[in-house]
Amino acid sequence: MNIHEYQTKDLLRGYGVSVPDGRVTHNTDNAVTIAEDLGGDRWVVKAQIHAGGRGKGGGVKVASSLDEVRQFTDDMIGMQLVTPQTGTEGRLVQRVLVEQACDIKKEYYLGMVIDRATQRITMIASASGGMNIEEVAKTDPDRVIREAVDPAIGLAGFQCRKIAARIGLRGQKISEAAKLMQALYKCFREQDALLAEINPLAELGDGRLMALDAKMSFDSNSMYRRPMITELRDFDEEDAKEVEATAHGLNYIALDGNVGCIVNGAGLAMATMDSISFHGGKPANFLDVGGGASPEKVGNAFRIVLQDPNVKIILVNIFAGINRCDWIAEGLVQAMRDQDISVPIVVRLAGTNVEKGAPILEASGFPFIMADNLDDASTRVMATLEAAA
Amino acid sequence: MSVFVHKHSRVIIQGFTGQHATFHAEESMQNGTTVVGGVTPGKGGQEHLGLPVFDTVHQAVAETGADVSGIFVPPPFAADAIMEALEAGVGVVVVIADGIPVQDMVRVKRYASDKNAVIIGPNTPGIITPDACKVGIMPSHIYSPGRIGVVSRSGTLNYEAVQQMSELGMGQTTSVGIGGDPVNGTDFVTVLRAFEEDPETEAVIMIGEIGGPQEVDAARWAKQNMSKPVVGFVAGVSAPPGRRMGHAGAIISGEADTANAKMDLMEELGVHVVRNPALIGETAQRVFS
Numbered sequence: 001m002n003i004h005e006y007q008t009k010d011l012l013r014g015y016g017v018s019v020p021d022g023r024v025t026h027n028t029d030n031a032v033t034i035a036e037d038l039g040g041d042r043w044v045v046k047a048q049i050h051a052g053g054r055g056k057g058g059g060v061k062v063a064s065s066l067d068e069v070r071q072f073t074d075d076m077i078g079m080q081l082v083t084p085q086t087g088t089e090g091r092l093v094q095r096v097l098v099e100q101a102c103d104i105k106k107e108y109y110l111g112m113v114i115d116r117a118t119q120r121i122t123m124i125a126s127a128s129g130g131m132n133i134e135e136v137a138k139t140d141p142d143r144v145i146r147e148a149v150d151p152a153i154g155l156a157g158f159q160c161r162k163i164a165a166r167i168g169l170r171g172q173k174i175s176e177a178a179k180l181m182q183a184l185y186k187c188f189r190e191q192d193a194l195l196a197e198i199n200p201l202a203e204l205g206d207g208r209l210m211a212l213d214a215k216m217s218f219d220s221n222s223m224y225r226r227p228m229i230t231e232l233r234d235f236d237e238e239d240a241k242e243v244e245a246t247a248h249g250l251n252y253i254a255l256d257g258n259v260g261c262i263v264n265g266a267g268l269a270m271a272t273m274d275s276i277s278f279h280g281g282k283p284a285n286f287l288d289v290g291g292g293a294s295p296e297k298v299g300n301a302f303r304i305v306l307q308d309p310n311v312k313i314i315l316v317n318i319f320a321g322i323n324r325c326d327w328i329a330e331g332l333v334q335a336m337r338d339q340d341i342s343v344p345i346v347v348r349l350a351g352t353n354v355e356k357g358a359p360i361l362e363a364s365g366f367p368f369i370m371a372d373n374l375d376d377a378s379t380r381v382m383a384t385l386e387a388a389a
Numbered sequence: 390m391s392v393f394v395h396k397h398s399r400v401i402i403q404g405f406t407g408q409h410a411t412f413h414a415e416e417s418m419q420n421g422t423t424v425v426g427g428v429t430p431g432k433g434g435q436e437h438l439g440l441p442v443f444d445t446v447h448q449a450v451a452e453t454g455a456d457v458s459g460i461f462v463p464p465p466f467a468a469d470a471i472m473e474a475l476e477a478g479v480g481v482v483v484v485i486a487d488g489i490p491v492q493d494m495v496r497v498k499r500y501a502s503d504k505n506a507v508i509i510g511p512n513t514p515g516i517i518t519p520d521a522c523k524v525g526i527m528p529s530h531i532y533s534p535g536r537i538g539v540v541s542r543s544g545t546l547n548y549e550a551v552q553q554m555s556e557l558g559m560g561q562t563t564s565v566g567i568g569g570d571p572v573n574g575t576d577f578v579t580v581l582r583a584f585e586e587d588p589e590t591e592a593v594i595m596i597g598e599i600g601g602p603q604e605v606d607a608a609r610w611a612k613q614n615m616s617k618p619v620v621g622f623v624a625g626v627s628a629p630p631g632r633r634m635g636h637a638g639a640i641i642s643g644e645a646d647t648a649n650a651k652m653d654l655m656e657e658l659g660v661h662v663v664r665n666p667a668l669i670g671e672t673a674q675r676v677f678s
Binding site: 085114116117119120121134150151152189192194219221222224225251253255263264265266267268269270271272273274275276277278283286288291319320321322350351352373374375378 | 409413464465487488489490491492494495496498499514526527528531541542543544545546547548549552553556569571572596598599601602603622624625626627628629631632634635636639643648664665666667668
């Protein structure tokens with residue numbers, strides 16, 4: 001689960017990380033008032049969306065007057081901000097963060113992830129701040145420093161000082177950076193984060209270290225015990241169909257093809273998409289109905305898949321382990337009765353209670369196209385699409 | 390032989406009296422698994438499925454001599470249950486729960502680092518040595534005893550591969566689901582090593598997914614250490630980058646994470662890579678005969 005930059009900064013500020021003074025608003029007059037309150041003569045106006053690379057699309061601007069604050073805020077609010085991470089349609093900007101501009105002397109990168117290789121929380125730092133860290137890691141791997149944290153010990157002071165020294169900090173700034181790293185780690189641990197990035201971490205003209213941009217994402221499996229983070233969720237930043245799917249216990253991701261997919265299990269769902277692609281088709285979505293799929297759940301899966309107007313055919317591929325084919329079959333028949341489904345449906349059932357599932361579909365009288373196995377299913381999907389074309 | 394679980398394995402179920410645990414414990418017993426009891430805190434002293442229920446794993450192990458535990462407790466309590474099993478000296482811990490907080494697993498792995506135990510999962514259908522021992526939720530009837538080891542991240546894709554094998558008359562020594570989470574108990578390398586050391590296993594099918602380095606690490610390990618052939622598939626060729634595909638681990642976060650990049654590297658390292666998921670069985674048959 002992702003949160004906005006201003007939320008991340010508020011959170012980190014609470015843990016003692018220095019961030020610029022600033023406030024968020026969704027209205028132009030407020031933006032000017034905020035800038036006046038902050039004082040100074042330069043401000044940064046930053047569009048708040050859940051995507052990186054905002055500067056490239058005009059979502060981050062430095063204003064040298066209150067008029068510019070007004071103008072930039074006006075430009076940004078309501079715009080579809082396109083960044084390398086949003087896709088071509090961009091993302092609607094509803095709020096901006098207005099901050100005091102800082103006098104930057106040098107920029108660093110500081111991040112924290114759960115590293116799959118070490119299976120531990122790992123701090124990542126680089127003297128090449130403000131840049132794409134993956135790019136730095138590729139072109140100049142020596143400039144990316146990693147330090148894994150022993151979960152039984154926590155982030156040790158010496159580890160922080162080691163990182164600080166290796167990215168080139170000296171004197172008093174080593175202990176200042178160490179304090180900031182400890183604060184970040186504490187937040188990461190206590191809030192069940194999966195990723196934290198401070199980029200850039202800036203050394204200012206007056207010598208202070210400050211998090212100029214910050215991004216965090218959190219473990220959705222832990223939200224039951226993190227009510228404060230749960231409240232920060234912004235549904236406007238998420239695909240409405242995906243939100244609805246999650247509410248029904250389904251895992252749905254929209255793609256740009258025309259073959260709707262309803263599958264159980266994430267791995268088989270991906271393999272089903274791959275099989276369709278292998279046969280020259282294009283999947284319209286990823287959808288995992290999960291374990292224990294009730295007839296209602298199957299019905300909801302159909303409803304969500306069919307909200308996508310590009311869907312011309314649906315492939316249902318169920319290999320039941322903890323699921324049962326007869327429940328799935330009942331769900332399919334129920335969906336056909338309840339919903340106005342005009343696209344052809346190819347069904348492949350296997351596993352637990354498969355002998356009870358197929359007769360239910362047959363007896364229903366609906367024109368399900370039955371497939372024997374995965375390859376057969378994709379072949380029938382393509383043949384049916386071709387026949388209709 | 391087989392790997393990790395055998396016909397002499399003595400299995401307990403943690404969260405024994407729950408609905409899924411009950412259903413699958415019964416199914417396992419019908420298929421030859423020796424379940425010796427279970428644990429549900431607060432229900433110690435009762436009987437369930439004709440077997441004793443204990444309050445703690447410690448008691449269960451002392452009374453029954455259990456050496457394998459299947460953990461069916463809900464995700465918020467799973468990490469504690471795993472550590473309880475490890476502390477009690479259980480050698481193989483199978484964790485079915487899907488949705489354990491990642492940082493809980495980070496701590497569990499640290500706790501496990503000085504215990505001589507194997508953790509299978511979490512977020513796994515479990516492990517099965519056909520007709521001898523099943524700890525998990527997979528449909529037993531699609532598996533049959535044979536000479537091929539199967540290891541996968543995904544559950545249902547494991548079933549898919551096994552079904553394709555069965556249709557061609559190939560059985561399994563053991564099938565292991567290592568689970569779809571980014572921090573998990575046992576990685577591919579550990580399972581490959583076990584299959585390499587198992588005299589009955591003649592070949593291995595390894596089924597991966599987008600995200601993370603472990604399939605390629607495993608292929609690299611296999612090139613240097615394995616005498617047995619490995620057939621490999623990685624799901625998610627059609628998955629877009631940056632989107633989490635159901636499993637917490639299935640997300641493309643860098644170029645090396647894509648399914649094609651992984652399969653290309655695996656191929657270079659000598660794995661017999663299958664590009665079409667419908668041909669896992671056929672490829673295995675061709676390679677192994």
